[in-house]
Structures are given as C-alpha cells and as structure tokens.
Amino acid sequence: MFNTIGIAGLGLIGGSFGLAIKHNKLSKVVIGFDTNEENLNDALKLELIDIGASSYKSFSICDFVIVSVPPSQTAKVVLGLFEVLKENTIIIDVASVKGPIIADIKNSIPKGISYIPTHPIAGTENFGPRSAFRQLFNDKYFIITPINNITFAEKKVEEFAKKIKMKVKYMDAQRHDEVFAYVSHLPHVIAYNLVNLIWHKKENDEAYSFVGGGFKDFTRIAKSNEKMWSDIFFLNKKNILSAIDDYIENLLVLKTIIENNEEKKLLETLKNIRLFKEHLDG
Amino acid sequence: MFNTIGIAGLGLIGGSFGLAIKHNKLSKVVIGFDTNEENLNDALKLELIDIGASSYKSFSICDFVIVSVPPSQTAKVVLGLFEVLKENTIIIDVASVKGPIIADIKNSIPKGISYIPTHPIAGTENFGPRSAFRQLFNDKYFIITPINNITFAEKKVEEFAKKIKMKVKYMDAQRHDEVFAYVSHLPHVIAYNLVNLIWHKKENDEAYSFVGGGFKDFTRIAKSNEKMWSDIFFLNKKNILSAIDDYIENLLVLKTIIENNEEKKLLETLKNIRLFKEHLDG
Known part of the structure; x- marks a missing residue:
C-alpha cells in the first residue's frame, strides 16, 4: 500500500501501528524515530519497526507518516516534518484532541503534502513501546476530522485504517x-x-x-x-x-x-x- | 462445622455462600429461603442449597444463619428470625452498611442467641442466584464489626470465614x-x-x-x-x-x-x- 511508512513517536500507539503495518504488509519498510533513545532501542529490539532513524530528517523518503507523539508535541513535530517531507506524502497525527492542533497547523501545510488529523479510539492503561501489540486497533473506531473536503488523501487514510481492521468515521474537529x-x-x-x-x-x-x-x-x-x-x-x-x-x-x-x-x-x-x-x- | 446452616436471601452473595459451604462441607445440610419464588426455585435447581424452606419458620432447626437480603430488609429479617431461632444459634448479616442495622437490632437480641454483624468484601456487578459461584469469597476480606466484645461466637464466625478462604478483620461499625x-x-x-x-x-x-x-x-x-x-x-x-x-x-x-x-x-x-x-x- 505504501513504499515507506514513517512513525514519529514509538509508544503504545506508534509501536502498535508498526506491528499492525508489518503484519498486514502495508509498507515495504517501516522507519521510526523517538526522541527518547530507550524507546527507539526497544522498538527496534521488539521489531515494531524495520529501521530506527537517527532524526526526523530521514523521513524525507516516506510516502506515509504517522505522528504519535504526546499531544502537546504533535503540532510542533508535524510542522517540523513539513520541512523535510517530499511531495505527495500523506501525514496523519493521532492525538486525542483535534481542534487546537489543527489550528496550529492548517495555515502552514506545504503544497503537495496532505495533512489528515485523525483519532484512533484505541489504547490501554499501559504505555511505551513494550506495551505495543498488533491487535490494539481491531474493531476500534478510527475518526478522521478532515480540515476541508474529503479528498483522495482522506480516502487513502480510510483504506489504511480499514486494512488494520478499524471502523472509520468522519467527524468535525470541534x-x-x-x-x-x-x-x-x-x-x-x-x-x-x-x-x-x-x-x-x-x-x-x-x-x-x-x-x-x-x-x-x-x-x-x-x-x-x-x-x-x-x-x-x-x-x-x-x-x-x-x-x-x-x-x-x-x-x-x-x-x-x-x-x-x-x-x-x-x-x-x-x-x-x-x-x-x-x-x-x- | 455446623449441623444446619440457613441462608435468608438467595442472591449472588447468599447463593455463593451456599456453594462455598457445600463445597467445603461446613454443614450437614443447607436450607434456604427467599421471598422471591423464582430465586428460591433457581437456587434449588442450581443446587446452591439442599432444601428450599417454605418460610423463615423452618430456620428454627438451624445452628448457623446467614442473612443476605437487601440492606433495607436486613434488620427486619434478623428481628423476625429472633422469634423462631433456638438457643445457641449464631446469626450473621452481611450487609455493606453496619451502624444503622446494628442500631435497629442490638436491643432486641434474645438471650442465648448470638448476632454477629459482618461484611464480606466480595461481589461482582452481577446479581441473583444465577450469578452465584463458589470461589466468590476466595482471598477476599471478611469484616466483623462486633457489637461488644469478641466472644466464642465471633471466633466461630471467624473460623467459618477462614474455611471459605477469606481474610478476617475486626473493625468498629461506625x-x-x-x-x-x-x-x-x-x-x-x-x-x-x-x-x-x-x-x-x-x-x-x-x-x-x-x-x-x-x-x-x-x-x-x-x-x-x-x-x-x-x-x-x-x-x-x-x-x-x-x-x-x-x-x-x-x-x-x-x-x-x-x-x-x-x-x-x-x-x-x-x-x-x-x-x-x-x-x-x-
């Protein structure tokens, strides 16, 4: 489905995405980065990702990027990635709050890049890469809160979510x-x-x-x-x-x-x- | 341990007591009564008790009685049982509130009968005889809130609770x-x-x-x-x-x-x- 998926933030959610993507063969390769070195090493050891990147700069080769960092970092990381991503890349964030993050991002989206705000309703009380498991998303809702109209990029994200067995709903961010x-x-x-x-x-x-x-x-x-x-x-x-x-x-x-x-x-x-x-x- | 145990009220708690008593052979026979006829029939069918009594009058043969009716009925049922119980019988209630129930009862305890207020900290979100199971009390606390001093009767109740694998604590009712x-x-x-x-x-x-x-x-x-x-x-x-x-x-x-x-x-x-x-x- 994709050539290279990048995962920014390798906690429970990011790590479980890695496992689900690999299990369902949705990308030729999965790269990951986490500012916490221990998380990055754990994610590699547990094979949640194929390649550990040394910084977000390597995400320039991705055609799909998932930002699963703490909500307060989400807008900053997405804006930073805008600087390195190539044209036609789709980037999603998965934070549980949507309005304020979209407000920080929506006027800075580079031409040719699709930013899709989402919220997968999945989680456990555990956290960190060691708590990741590939069935986390099974039968859970995946909410997309599109910035404008539903375009090809939203449909592609919808298809991705369905492939990891999620139920997709569209909703206004507010x-x-x-x-x-x-x-x-x-x-x-x-x-x-x-x-x-x-x-x-x-x-x-x-x-x-x-x-x-x-x-x-x-x-x-x-x-x-x-x-x-x-x-x-x-x-x-x-x-x-x-x-x-x-x-x-x-x-x-x-x-x-x-x-x-x-x-x-x-x-x-x-x-x-x-x-x-x-x-x-x- | 006892000759005849009587259980008044055959819901989750009463029914589970029946199963635990029978499994641990703590009484030669277990009789039960419930004002709800369906509960009484279910308790018999599910073998939570040996004999279904037609009223509390039959509890006169018991040497140990457990009152596990709704808390608002507890004092009334205990006081009613005082009329029929024979000397040397121990009667406990298991309601989750102790002070007001004790206040209603303590001045009416007949000579020769021991009334021990207790609270087994066990339960599930389910209720009724069909939800009873014999392991309900395993490793749970059994709180005794004695009216006066700890006597032979409290010790006997303590022994009973320990035989169904509960951990006993004494506590002031208030x-x-x-x-x-x-x-x-x-x-x-x-x-x-x-x-x-x-x-x-x-x-x-x-x-x-x-x-x-x-x-x-x-x-x-x-x-x-x-x-x-x-x-x-x-x-x-x-x-x-x-x-x-x-x-x-x-x-x-x-x-x-x-x-x-x-x-x-x-x-x-x-x-x-x-x-x-x-x-x-x-």
Whole structure:
C-alpha cells in the first residue's frame, strides 16, 4: 500500500501501528524515530519497526507518516516534518484532541503534502513501546476530522485504517473535542480525582486500604500515561472544564435525591443506568 | 462445622455462600429461603442449597444463619428470625452498611442467641442466584464489626470465614461505615453519575455513543443491583453525603489546576496517583 511508512513517536500507539503495518504488509519498510533513545532501542529490539532513524530528517523518503507523539508535541513535530517531507506524502497525527492542533497547523501545510488529523479510539492503561501489540486497533473506531473536503488523501487514510481492521468515521474537529471531553476525558478526570482522594485518606489512615471491586476499576484508568493525559486536559481545557461543571451539577442533583430519601426516583435513575449499560453491551 | 446452616436471601452473595459451604462441607445440610419464588426455585435447581424452606419458620432447626437480603430488609429479617431461632444459634448479616442495622437490632437480641454483624468484601456487578459461584469469597476480606466484645461466637464466625478462604478483620461499625463510604459507596455514586450524564447526552445526540475503554469501566460498576445500592446510599447517607462533598471539593481543586495551566502540579498529581495504583497492585 505504501513504499515507506514513517512513525514519529514509538509508544503504545506508534509501536502498535508498526506491528499492525508489518503484519498486514502495508509498507515495504517501516522507519521510526523517538526522541527518547530507550524507546527507539526497544522498538527496534521488539521489531515494531524495520529501521530506527537517527532524526526526523530521514523521513524525507516516506510516502506515509504517522505522528504519535504526546499531544502537546504533535503540532510542533508535524510542522517540523513539513520541512523535510517530499511531495505527495500523506501525514496523519493521532492525538486525542483535534481542534487546537489543527489550528496550529492548517495555515502552514506545504503544497503537495496532505495533512489528515485523525483519532484512533484505541489504547490501554499501559504505555511505551513494550506495551505495543498488533491487535490494539481491531474493531476500534478510527475518526478522521478532515480540515476541508474529503479528498483522495482522506480516502487513502480510510483504506489504511480499514486494512488494520478499524471502523472509520468522519467527524468535525470541534465536535470531536466536545464529544470526547465527555466520553473519554471526563471519565479520566473523575477517576483521577477519586483515586487521589482515597490515596490522601489512606496516607493518614491504613483502614482506607480496603479497596473493593468498584474502586479497582478506577485505579486501572488512573494508571494511564500522565504526560499524555496532562496534555489532553490542557489542550481540550475549555470543553473539559464545562464537562466538569456539568458533572458536578448532576452530582448535586443525585446528592439531593439521596439527602431527601427519594427512593422511587433513585431506583428509577439507577435502573435506567443499568439498562443503558445493557444497551451499550448490545 | 455446623449441623444446619440457613441462608435468608438467595442472591449472588447468599447463593455463593451456599456453594462455598457445600463445597467445603461446613454443614450437614443447607436450607434456604427467599421471598422471591423464582430465586428460591433457581437456587434449588442450581443446587446452591439442599432444601428450599417454605418460610423463615423452618430456620428454627438451624445452628448457623446467614442473612443476605437487601440492606433495607436486613434488620427486619434478623428481628423476625429472633422469634423462631433456638438457643445457641449464631446469626450473621452481611450487609455493606453496619451502624444503622446494628442500631435497629442490638436491643432486641434474645438471650442465648448470638448476632454477629459482618461484611464480606466480595461481589461482582452481577446479581441473583444465577450469578452465584463458589470461589466468590476466595482471598477476599471478611469484616466483623462486633457489637461488644469478641466472644466464642465471633471466633466461630471467624473460623467459618477462614474455611471459605477469606481474610478476617475486626473493625468498629461506625468506622466501617465511614471508610466504606469512601472506598466503595462513593465510587459507585461517581460511576452512576457519569453514566447517567453520558446517557442523557446520548439521548439527544448519537455522537455520544463513542465510548472508549475508560468509560466502559464505569458502566461495569453502574450495572450493579440498583435495589442494593439504593438501600446502601440511604442507610449510609450521612457518610456518603460528606464523601460526595469531599469529592466535589477535590474536583474543584483539580479543575483550577487545569484552568490555570499548572502543568508541573498536574503532572505531579497524576504521577502520584499512578504510583499509588502500582503500590495497590503490590
């Protein structure tokens, strides 16, 4: 499908792309670079990539480039790559926030190069090249938030995503950031806050180390890569702050229901939540 | 260990006790009763118990009784059983809230009967006799919140819990309710509230049906038995309301950190949370 794919940033996502590309033979060769030397060495050792590049300069030979660096670095790395890429190259980024990154990039796209902002909805609580695995993307959504119209380049990226078994959706970037503030970023804020609260309780009192099944689920989320999440919180700040406000407003309603012993109302709410969950499970 | 164990309430917990008792041969016979006829029939069909009783009256032959009904029914069922139990019987309840239930019971304990309040920290998001399994309690904590001193009866209950592979801890009932408001009840409130919020968003906008890994963990919690959780929220109201206030206060601090772009502070907080999680994993 491509002659040379370049992967910028060899963490869980970048590394898993390397494995999926190689397994599905989507490129003659896969080159990779990471500013963290250990990550680069691990990626080579684990054969996530074929060739470790010494800098982004080598990416000039690529016809397809995936930028999977921390969200706060994404625009900078994409703009840097614009300096070295040859004509007709397609470059995608995979950051979980789209609007602010596109804003930094869209007026600097060189003629002949296609920049496609994307968000593969895939990940685990683990991070780094050692956590990469080739089935990470199977049956997951791959969201494309095109800058203008859907052209040949978007269609090519769509084809690429489908070849690694992803389900492709197009979405407006602003809307993407609003929706993901609720369905992904808010849950992380909520989980981080709970684990932080219990942790401080436990620091002063060992009795708080009894943690049941419910709480364990939260700690799994809270184990995620802190740099990535810190970047996401700041980049999507406006949407996340209003999601937090919305969350607190709803929590105060639930608190009042408990406070006033409104059993019928509470049972109905909890039941609806369970039915929604069963609906999600399909 | 016992001649006849009686189980009042044949849901996930009661049913799993039946299986664990039978597997470990802790009683010559296990009888059970549930006001829900379907549960009683299922429990018999699934062999969670040996004999289905037609009412609590038959529990007069038991030397050990486990009350595993919804928390709001617990005191009522225990008090009712006091009318029929013979001398030297030990009766335990297993509700997740202890203080208010003990308060309703402690002045009515008949001479010769031992009532021991307990809380086995075991459960799944499933409920009902069909979700029972005998390994539910393996390696989990079994908390005893004795009314007065630890006597022969508490020791006997401790021995019983250890025979089904549980780790026994003694704890003051008030303290139990304070701690579990944070480590178990609050996480459920938090998860319910998030799922409820996203569900209402999705009702008006299909785009909110993109749910990533993080959110899925929340829906697992929110799938739990609504009657049990509604009971818990009302019974442990005072502690849960103050845990909610504490949670919101902390969330507003986190919100301010995001609002003011305090990256160093945020990274440090998120990293500490991850280290706490790694500490919990041991």
